[in-house]
Amino acid sequence: MNIVLFGPPGAGKGTQAKELSEFYTIPHISTGDILRENVKNETELGSKAKEYMDKGELVPDEVLIGIIKNRLVEPDCENGYILDGYPRTVNQADALEDILNKLEKPLEVVLNIEVPEEELITRLSGRRICSNCGANYHLKFSPPEKDGICDVCGGKLYQRDDDKEEVIKQRLDTYNNQTAPLIDYYKRKDILVNIDGTGNVEDVFEEIRGVLDNL
Numbered sequence: 001m002n003i004v005l006f007g008p009p010g011a012g013k014g015t016q017a018k019e020l021s022e023f024y025t026i027p028h029i030s031t032g033d034i035l036r037e038n039v040k041n042e043t044e045l046g047s048k049a050k051e052y053m054d055k056g057e058l059v060p061d062e063v064l065i066g067i068i069k070n071r072l073v074e075p076d077c078e079n080g081y082i083l084d085g086y087p088r089t090v091n092q093a094d095a096l097e098d099i100l101n102k103l104e105k106p107l108e109v110v111l112n113i114e115v116p117e118e119e120l121i122t123r124l125s126g127r128r129i130c131s132n133c134g135a136n137y138h139l140k141f142s143p144p145e146k147d148g149i150c151d152v153c154g155g156k157l158y159q160r161d162d163d164k165e166e167v168i169k170q171r172l173d174t175y176n177n178q179t180a181p182l183i184d185y186y187k188r189k190d191i192l193v194n195i196d197g198t199g200n201v202e203d204v205f206e207e208i209r210g211v212l213d214n215l
């Protein structure tokens with residue numbers, strides 16, 4: 001099962017990827033994780049990527065695709081893969097298609113998890129984290145017993161800068177600008193499936209399973 005997972009920040013992509021990976025026993029391949037792993041293991045690609053990351057620059061496409069290619073030839077990808085965070089541009093999608101054809105692992109489906117922007121803002125802007133123990137809360141979905149105080153340790157709760165509403169809107173704009181062309185790209189190839197991401201984790205997972213079981 002060869003899958004690309006799309007979805008804006010807050011759509012629950014990471015959670016679904018984890019569930020899918022366990023259910024179908026195929027690896028969840030997140031480019032962010034691979035980059036960190038390659039840097040940690042000081043691979044040739046990792047040290048190349050680190051040069052850019054240390055300068056605060058984006059890792060160039062040819063380095064990224066090399067990293068993905070190396071990951072896809074590992075034995076655990078024999079039955080498939082779930083790509084998350086890649087591709088992000090049409091150029092990357094072209095490069096990926098090339099590699100996948102060479103490896104004879106062509107994409108079967110691109111799952112596009114859709115959640116209305118208002119809902120994403122509610123989900124992301126309500127997140128609070130304990131400054132002491134790191135416990136996670138949500139003002140609407142899992143509030144602490146006492147306002148601003150951690151149930152576990154009594155520490156003070158704070159909001160990550162990333163989760164402030166203005167920043168969330170910027171993140172969503174970036175996502176929309178980057179991925180809109182990719183959605184058309186995969187629609188034209190007839191492998192894009194939209195998934196309603198507004199339900200709970202189980203509902204969304206069931207919808208995805210329905211799609212995958214009919215491939």
Ligand SMILES: [Zn+2]
Nearest residue numbers: 130133150153
């Ligand atoms: Zn705490």
